[in-house]
Amino acid sequence: MTIVFLTFILMLSVFLGFELINKVPATLHTPLMSGANAISGITVVGAIALAGTGDQDLAQWLGAGAVALASINVVGGYLVTDRMLAMFKKKEGARK
Amino acid sequence: MSSMNGLIIQLAYVAAAALFIMGLKLLGSAATARKGNTFSAAGMLVAIVAALIDQGIVSYQWIIIGILVGGLIGAAAARLVQMTSMPEMVALFNGFGGLASLLVGWAALNGDATTFTVITIVLSVLIGGVTFTGSLIAYGKLSETLGSGAIQFRGQQVVNSLIVLGIIGSAAMLSMDPTNMTWLYAVIGLSLLFGIMAVIPIGGADMPVVISLLNSYSGLAACAAGFAINNNILIVAGSLVGASGIILTQIMCKSMNRSLGNVLFSGFGSGVTEATVVEGEIKPISVEDAYYVLEAATNVAIIPGYGMAVAQAQHVVKELCELLEQNGAEVNFGIHPVAGRMPGHMNVLLAEADVPYDQLLEMDEINPRMETVDVAIVIGANDVVNPAAREVESSPIYGMPVINVDTAKTVFVLKRSMASGFAGIENPLFYKENTRMLFGDAKESIGGLIREFS
Numbered sequence: 413m414t415i416v417f418l419t420f421i422l423m424l425s426v427f428l429g430f431e432l433i434n435k436v437p438a439t440l441h442t443p444l445m446s447g448a449n450a451i452s453g454i455t456v457v458g459a460i461a462l463a464g465t466g467d468q469d470l471a472q473w474l475g476a477g478a479v480a481l482a483s484i485n486v487v488g489g490y491l492v493t494d495r496m497l498a499m500f501k502k503k504e505g506a507r508k
Numbered sequence: 509m510s511s512m513n514g515l516i517i518q519l520a521y522v523a524a525a526a527l528f529i530m531g532l533k534l535l536g537s538a539a540t541a542r543k544g545n546t547f548s549a550a551g552m553l554v555a556i557v558a559a560l561i562d563q564g565i566v567s568y569q570w571i572i573i574g575i576l577v578g579g580l581i582g583a584a585a586a587r588l589v590q591m592t593s594m595p596e597m598v599a600l601f602n603g604f605g606g607l608a609s610l611l612v613g614w615a616a617l618n619g620d621a622t623t624f625t626v627i628t629i630v631l632s633v634l635i636g637g638v639t640f641t642g643s644l645i646a647y648g649k650l651s652e653t654l655g656s657g658a659i660q661f662r663g664q665q666v667v668n669s670l671i672v673l674g675i676i677g678s679a680a681m682l683s684m685d686p687t688n689m690t691w692l693y694a695v696i697g698l699s700l701l702f703g704i705m706a707v708i709p710i711g712g713a714d715m716p717v718v719i720s721l722l723n724s725y726s727g728l729a730a731c732a733a734g735f736a737i738n739n740n741i742l743i744v745a746g747s748l749v750g751a752s753g754i755i756l757t758q759i760m761c762k763s764m765n766r767s768l769g770n771v772l773f774s775g776f777g778s779g780v781t782e783a784t785v786v787e788g789e790i791k792p793i794s795v796e797d798a799y800y801v802l803e804a805a806t807n808v809a810i811i812p813g814y815g816m817a818v819a820q821a822q823h824v825v826k827e828l829c830e831l832l833e834q835n836g837a838e839v840n841f842g843i844h845p846v847a848g849r850m851p852g853h854m855n856v857l858l859a860e861a862d863v864p865y866d867q868l869l870e871m872d873e874i875n876p877r878m879e880t881v882d883v884a885i886v887i888g889a890n891d892v893v894n895p896a897a898r899e900v901e902s903s904p905i906y907g908m909p910v911i912n913v914d915t916a917k918t919v920f921v922l923k924r925s926m927a928s929g930f931a932g933i934e935n936p937l938f939y940k941e942n943t944r945m946l947f948g949d950a951k952e953s954i955g956g957l958i959r960e961f962s
Contacts, residue, residue, distance in 0.1 A: 429751025483578025
């Protein structure tokens with residue numbers, strides 16, 4: 413039953429993703445990509461449980477490595493997206 | 509008690525998913541995009557905190573070390589990266605995301621895994637591994653540490669087919685005996701190899717497609733890892749990213765008038781360049797003469813390409829744009845979807861130089877206006893303004909939508925030399941009656957024009 417439930421979630425998310433992303437204008441495609449990159453760092457959530465078993469076995473070290481790698485994505489991705497989006501400005505009436 | 513803990517965690521994941529979705533929705537407009545990113549980051553924070561309060565966690569030591577190390581590297585990279593190098597950075601980050609999913613899949617394998625779990629583990633290892641090495645190759649090509657050309661050899665398809673068969677075979681063996689780690693290592697090794705093999709035959713000019721696709725894979729890898737460890741937030745977030753990457757890939761392919769299969773397997777830009785007979789002659793122009801033409805222009809269109817990024821010319825372009833506007837001209841930018849090395853690359857560079865985003869027009873907006881444009885200035889773009897795409901049926905880019913600069917009254921092409929573009933295709937634009945070539949470094953040429961104005 414879990415399989416069906418997870419597949420259901422997958423199906424809905426994919427369609428929702430298509431709807432949402434289709435509305436993003438071309439001018440924002442680079443920030444969209446780096447922002448999506450940050451979201452794909454969600455793997456950190458799965459890795460945390462693996463890294464925290466305290467077992468000192470291979471699985472724990474793999475988990476710790478995954479936490480570090482995914483954290484690069486999360487922190488780097490959100491910060492660089494914010495840095496980019498801060499630069500996007502609308503034309504102002506008065507020029508300096 | 510522990511079920512209470514589990515319930516709180518699951519509810520937090522629901523909240524995180526809602527924040528991701530709202531964040532992506534707000535990304536639909538430049539005015540709200542920054543807020544959207546903050547929403548998305550908040551969603552991630554909620555998800556991470558929820559994962560941390562899990563009572564199954566015995567030791568926090570390695571979690572904290574991992575987050576600190578990764579967070580510091582990520583923060584430093586985000587702060588230091590030049591806007592011109594965004595494609596390289598995104599490529600690398602895609603790769604890290606893929607590797608993280610590979611590791612999670614690997615760690616999730618244990619002796620009593622069901623066949624379904626083994627399949628999802630294999631998928632997360634496979635997609636994650638391909639994403640990782642594929643992204644490293646893409647990074648190498650983008651940063652030019654590797655040659656940017658397409659690498660092809662005889663029997664490439666055969667080798668690739670054997671790798672795929674090897675992966676399927678190892679996966680089948682693993683599902684029969686999940687305790688035998690040898691088969692998992694085989695899947696890991698072959699997946700990593702497959703990532704390399706998949707990206708080396710793709711030329712540098714097709715990198716916008718490749719990084720969009722790898723972006724999608726990094727999401728799908730997270731999604732597969734979510735199935736492997738029964739975690740629905742990974743599935744939701746991963747599939748959102750997967751969908752995003754696929755849409756960008758489609759847009760890029762459409763803008764090049766090519767199918768995805770053609771991009772992935774044809775080794776475009778490496779093959780023989782056909783000898784098109786181009787009529788007319790090259791007419792160079794001096795900075796001074798170019799200035800006289802621009803001074804009289806009332807409608808100017810600027811079409812930037814990757815060359816602008818290479819020359820770091822975006823700031824002087826903005827300066828020239830202001831001078832032209834003070835001179836009474838209307839100035840617009842025409843941005844081709846595949847200009848640059850990743851989707852939207854030019855827009856970010858121009859935003860960095862303070863060009864307002866409503867001045868950046870998409871191809872479909874600028875083309876109908878092109879006939880009223882007095883001067884179209886092409887800066888470091890080549891294939892995306894190539895009229896051969898409309899006129900020369902034998903051209904490899906025939907049928908690709910391009911910005912029709914040749915219909916403007918005058919075209920200035922800023923170019924270093926007469927070498928053909930990244931894709932190695934002859935450009936008849938340079939020989940047109942109304943085209944003038946302004947040879948030299950784009951930044952210096954524009955600097956020269958600015959000096960003439962002041």
